[in-house]
Amino acid sequence: MPNNVVVLGTQWGDEGKGKIADLLTVNADIVVRSQGGNNAGHTLVVGDKKVVVRLVPSGILHSSCQCLIGSGVVVSPEALFSEIAELKASGITDAESRIKVSAASALLLPIHVAIDKASELKRGANAIGTTGRGIGPCYEDKIARRGLRVGDLYDMDVFKSKLKDLLDYRNFCLKNYYGAEEVSFDSILDGVMQVRDRLLAMVADISAILDDARKDGKKILFEGAQGTFLDIDYGTYPYVTSSNTVAGGCCTGSGAGPRHIDYVLGICKAYTTRVGGGPFPTELDNEIGEGIRKRGAEFGAVTGRPRRVGWYDAVAMRRAVAINSLSALALMKIDVLDGMDELQICTKYRLADGTESDLPPLAAYEYANVTPIYETMPGWSESTIGITKFEDLPVNAQKYIRRLEELAAVPVAIISTGPERDQTIMVANPMA
Numbered sequence: 001m002p003n004n005v006v007v008l009g010t011q012w013g014d015e016g017k018g019k020i021a022d023l024l025t026v027n028a029d030i031v032v033r034s035q036g037g038n039n040a041g042h043t044l045v046v047g048d049k050k051v052v053v054r055l056v057p058s059g060i061l062h063s064s065c066q067c068l069i070g071s072g073v074v075v076s077p078e079a080l081f082s083e084i085a086e087l088k089a090s091g092i093t094d095a096e097s098r099i100k101v102s103a104a105s106a107l108l109l110p111i112h113v114a115i116d117k118a119s120e121l122k123r124g125a126n127a128i129g130t131t132g133r134g135i136g137p138c139y140e141d142k143i144a145r146r147g148l149r150v151g152d153l154y155d156m157d158v159f160k161s162k163l164k165d166l167l168d169y170r171n172f173c174l175k176n177y178y179g180a181e182e183v184s185f186d187s188i189l190d191g192v193m194q195v196r197d198r199l200l201a202m203v204a205d206i207s208a209i210l211d212d213a214r215k216d217g218k219k220i221l222f223e224g225a226q227g228t229f230l231d232i233d234y235g236t237y238p239y240v241t242s243s244n245t246v247a248g249g250c251c252t253g254s255g256a257g258p259r260h261i262d263y264v265l266g267i268c269k270a271y272t273t274r275v276g277g278g279p280f281p282t283e284l285d286n287e288i289g290e291g292i293r294k295r296g297a298e299f300g301a302v303t304g305r306p307r308r309v310g311w312y313d314a315v316a317m318r319r320a321v322a323i324n325s326l327s328a329l330a331l332m333k334i335d336v337l338d339g340m341d342e343l344q345i346c347t348k349y350r351l352a353d354g355t356e357s358d359l360p361p362l363a364a365y366e367y368a369n370v371t372p373i374y375e376t377m378p379g380w381s382e383s384t385i386g387i388t389k390f391e392d393l394p395v396n397a398q399k400y401i402r403r404l405e406e407l408a409a410v411p412v413a414i415i416s417t418g419p420e421r422d423q424t425i426m427v428a429n430p431m432a
Contacts, residue, residue, distance in 0.1 A: 003217060003220065004261050005262065005265060006263070007020055008227075008246070008264070011274070012230055012236075012274030013274070014274075015227060017225075020267055021223045022061060024221055024431045028059055028219045030213055030221070031065055033056075033073050033253075034073065034253030035070075035073060035253040036073060036226055036245070037073060037075065038054040038055045038133055039226075042054075042223075055080050056095065056099060057099075057223050060092060063094065067095075068099075068100050068102075068204075068254070069100070070102050071254070071255065073105050074134075074138040074139060075106065076107075076133070081195055096202070100203070100204035102255075103205075104149055106142040108134050108135070109192075110191065111171070111174075113133060114134075114180065114181075116130055118178035119178065120132060122177075128238060129277040135241065146165065148166065151203070153199065159192075160189065163188065163189065210255060211256075214260055222254060226243075228324060229316060230245055232245075234362065238364060239277050239278025247323075265326070265414075266328070266410075267332060269331075269333050270400075270404075271296075271310065271311060273307040274308050279367030281310075281349065289310065295336045296333050311343070311345065312344075313372070315347070315359065315360050317408050319359055326410050328411050329405075329411070329414075335416075335417050337400075339381060343377045344375070344376055345407070347407060348372075348373040349370045375403075377403060378399075380394035380397050386420075388424065393415075393425075412427060
């Protein structure tokens with residue numbers, strides 16, 4: 001039975017990773033986040049309570065689970081402690097004591113938010129569609145080696161010097177390139193000082209914790225954020241996020257060794273969605289798409305933005321299976337397709353020269369002349385909500401799922417039939 005399991009999105013994010021991560025953490029000793037920041041919203045539904053976690057790993061709902069934030073995550077202290085306050089208000093009073101943060105995590109500061117918003121405004125019609133929370137600029141500073149890290153807070157003389165250098169550069173850009181208002185040194189320093197001691201009390205060597213846990217035979221869940229096709233290298237560039245959302249990113253962003261990953265579970269919806277700009281070959285900009293959006297409550301957990309909706313894309317899934325080395329799929333929101341007369345599955349792309357492709361392009365502009373080729377399957381009128389056994393699903397729903405398995409060449413291990421924990425068909429639990 002695998003001990004180290006990666007859970008990640010296989011589409012453009014918002015696949016329902018929060019529910020699956022929450023289900024699996026019942027058996028997990030540790031849950032670790034390894035990339036992204038507070039732009040990643042995972043909605044967890046427990047009874048009549050809905051909790052949205054962003055920076056904090058989904059395991060926070062389980063009192064026996066330790067939650068780790070790895071070096072690949074960009075950490076906004078303001079967002080982190082605001083989220084901890086929300087969790088406390090929801091009855092999770094021990095959250096802060098169970099969260100550990102890497103000293104090597106990049107600090108996301110108000111200057112990054114200002115740059116993010118100014119950059120999107122300047123792009124105009126070509127805006128990426130970011131959440132405006134400063135994620136991209138923070139990663140940019142990290143890669144340019146001018147960013148600040150959580151560990152810099154141990155020496156405030158070093159911190160102040162690095163902050164001054166960062167602001168000299170970033171404020172010059174804000175004023176002279178973006179025509180925006182500068183962010184003051186004192187305002188950032190004051191905000192950091194208010195939470196400095198609390199944040200430093202949470203610092204730990206995440207890689208060492210993971211290695212010790214592995215040696216002790218503990219179960220570790222690596223919780224991905226966003227989705228495969230928002231990956232900075234393999235997504236629909238430039239309409240992507242600023243980190244590696246694929247399985248390999250879980251290793252580099254946490255400090256876990258690649259050979260220590262036992263199982264990779266890919267989360268996907270029974271259809272497809274994406275938020276923001278960028279190509280979306282199977283998009284349904286019509287009444288069918290609007291119906292799916294309403295039934296599936298397809299609005300961003302962090303931003304509230306309506307998600308774009310389309311048919312299931314098996315071409316994109318082939319790429320996701322390969323670059324993530326998926327062990328199995330967790331299929332979400334099959335219930336949203338209840339009552340539809342027929343369903344379409346994109347099985348190939350027709351290119352501009354008339355040839356057909358089994359794999360998607362790697363750059364956004366290459367999608368311009370792509371036409372999806374569909375396979376039609378009959379829908380079902382019966383309700384699937386709350387069904388917990390595969391054989392109890394409508395026959396056509398079973399056939400639809402089996403076809404998705406064939407096209408992906410990996411099995412479906414989990415099927416979600418509603419937002420609640422118990423509205424799930426657990427064909428095979430990778431962490432049981």
